[in-house]
Amino acid sequence: MNELSQFPLRRMRRLRAHDFSRRLVAENQLTVDDLIYPMFVLEGSGRIEEVSSMPGVFRYSIDELVKEVKEIEALGIPVIDLFPYVELDKKSLGAEEAYNDDGLIQRAIRAIKAACPDIGVMTDVALDPFTTHGQDGIIDDNGYVLNDVSVEVLVKQALSHLEAGADVISPSDMMDGRILAMRQAFEKAGFVNAQIMAYSAKYASCFYGPFRDAIGSNGNIKGGNKKTYQMDPANGREALQEVGLDIQEGADMVMIKPGMPYLDLVRQTKDAFGVPTFAYQVSGEYAMQMAAFQNGWLDERSTVMESLLCFKRAGADGILTYFAKRVAQWLNEKK
Ligand code: PBG
Numbered sequence: 233m234n235e236l237s238q239f240p241l242r243r244m245r246r247l248r249a250h251d252f253s254r255r256l257v258a259e260n261q262l263t264v265d266d267l268i269y270p271m272f273v274l275e276g277s278g279r280i281e282e283v284s285s286m287p288g289v290f291r292y293s294i295d296e297l298v299k300e301v302k303e304i305e306a307l308g309i310p311v312i313d314l315f316p317y318v319e320l321d322k323k324s325l326g327a328e329e330a331y332n333d334d335g336l337i338q339r340a341i342r343a344i345k346a347a348c349p350d351i352g353v354m355t356d357v358a359l360d361p362f363t364t365h366g367q368d369g370i371i372d373d374n375g376y377v378l379n380d381v382s383v384e385v386l387v388k389q390a391l392s393h394l395e396a397g398a399d400v401i402s403p404s405d406m407m408d409g410r411i412l413a414m415r416q417a418f419e420k421a422g423f424v425n426a427q428i429m430a431y432s433a434k435y436a437s438c439f440y441g442p443f444r445d446a447i448g449s450n451g452n453i454k455g456g457n458k459k460t461y462q463m464d465p466a467n468g469r470e471a472l473q474e475v476g477l478d479i480q481e482g483a484d485m486v487m488i489k490p491g492m493p494y495l496d497l498v499r500q501t502k503d504a505f506g507v508p509t510f511a512y513q514v515s516g517e518y519a520m521q522m523a524a525f526q527n528g529w530l531d532e533r534s535t536v537m538e539s540l541l542c543f544k545r546a547g548a549d550g551i552l553t554y555f556a557k558r559v560a561q562w563l564n565e566k567k
Contacts, residue, residue: 260544262537264308264563268354268510269556272446273297273340274317285442286515287522289554291317294340298347307560311352313402313552314340317448318361326370327362331388333395341396354400354429355393357386357414361447365454368405368461375455383410387417394423402487404431406461415482429510430483433471433497436462439490439516446515471497472504479507487552490514492539495546502547511543513553533562 247253272291274281279293292300304312316336322329329335341353358368359382365371369382382405390401401418403410411430418426436459444453463470475486486505488497491513502509521539524530536555543551553559 260541262541262544264560265310266544266550267309267556267560268311268313268550268552269304269309270313270315270552270554271297272315272317273336275319275336283442283446285445285519286554287526289446291446294343297340298343301344301348301351304557305348305351307557307564309556309560311354311400313354313356315356315447316361323362323364325364327359327385330359330362330385331392333392338392338396341393341398345397352399353397354402355398357390357401357403358405359385360449366449367454368458369407377461379407383407383413386410387413390414391417391421394418394426400427400429402429402431404434406431406434411478411481411483428483429485429487430478431489432475432478432483432486434462434489435465435494437465437490439514441516442519443515468497472500475501475505479505485510487512490517491543492517495542498543498546498548508549509547510550510552511548513551518554
């Protein structure tokens with residue numbers, strides 16, 4: 233009997249024995265360039281309000297938002313994603329405020345572009361902050377969200393963001409054909425370099441609860457859910473169909489949402505299409521982690537860093553996360 237055979241020939245632990253070799257063989261890395269920072273904006277001036285279900289996440293009036301974006305830019309985060317907190321009297325059945333050239337988001341984009349011309353400005357395109365019923369589109373008498381009518385309004389909303397100076401349009405509405413309609417309208421209007429990051433596989437998820445609180449649409453979603461347009465969490469292959477369609481229709485980047493429970497689809501999307509693929513670590517994922525940190529049940533820094541690295545390992549090119557600012561600070565400290 234070979235004397236060696238009583239020993240393992242391949243000791244997988246060898247390369248784990250030292251910090252230098254662990255670093256040397258690391259397959260994936262998280263950098264500041266991978267981060268997208270979602271931010272909430274509200275009317276008024278000098279206002280900063282914490283979202284109660286999302287400790288450490290704030291809504292800013294435009295003047296305060298600009299100060300915050302300057303910090304985000306200095307940290308090296310490439311792009312922010314804007315969401316509005318819309319006052320009740322601005323909401324309507326037709327969501328007209330969504331494409332008001334002088335609306336909150338449109339003014340916020342202009343203010344940011346004037347103060348921080350280099351940071352990427354992405355905007356969420358969907359009607360839920362602007363409808364009285366909290367659905368992402370226009371409804372009929374039975375509360376059903378009408379597809380093609382909604383797409384027309386979404387196109388107007390997206391164009392008004394581009395006119396204000398937005399760089400990336402991020403449709404999160406899940407209507408059919410909206411990417412094609414937007415792409416054609418953008419080309420026609422001369423916005424040939426307008427980027428589209430499509431929420432391609434967006435699920436009807438309970439993990440969005442705290443976000444609806446953040447934008448003030450909590451509790452008033454007519455029908456109680458968005459299952460007639462957002463995807464069923466039971467379905468995986470359907471996500472690839474959605475991604476394929478959005479790419480065909482003219483999306484530059486695609487997104488899977490929520491994040492951690494849906495990493496299988498990040499991997500499958502990246503492998504099947506090879507396009508820039510992003511994931512959204514959503515409000516509920518943030519809130520769950522924060523609750524554990526605040527109770528002392530998990531360590532904040534190591535848990536957040538591990539969770540974001542896992543997105544990279546699954547194939548994500550970047551992550552939308554409410555932790556982006558803290559993560560950028562940690563990554564910059566390390567240098
Ligand atoms: C709007 C939109 C939602 C989120 C992003 N854009 C909520 C929803 O679809 O109900 C969720 C983000 C989060 O939970 O962090 N359509």
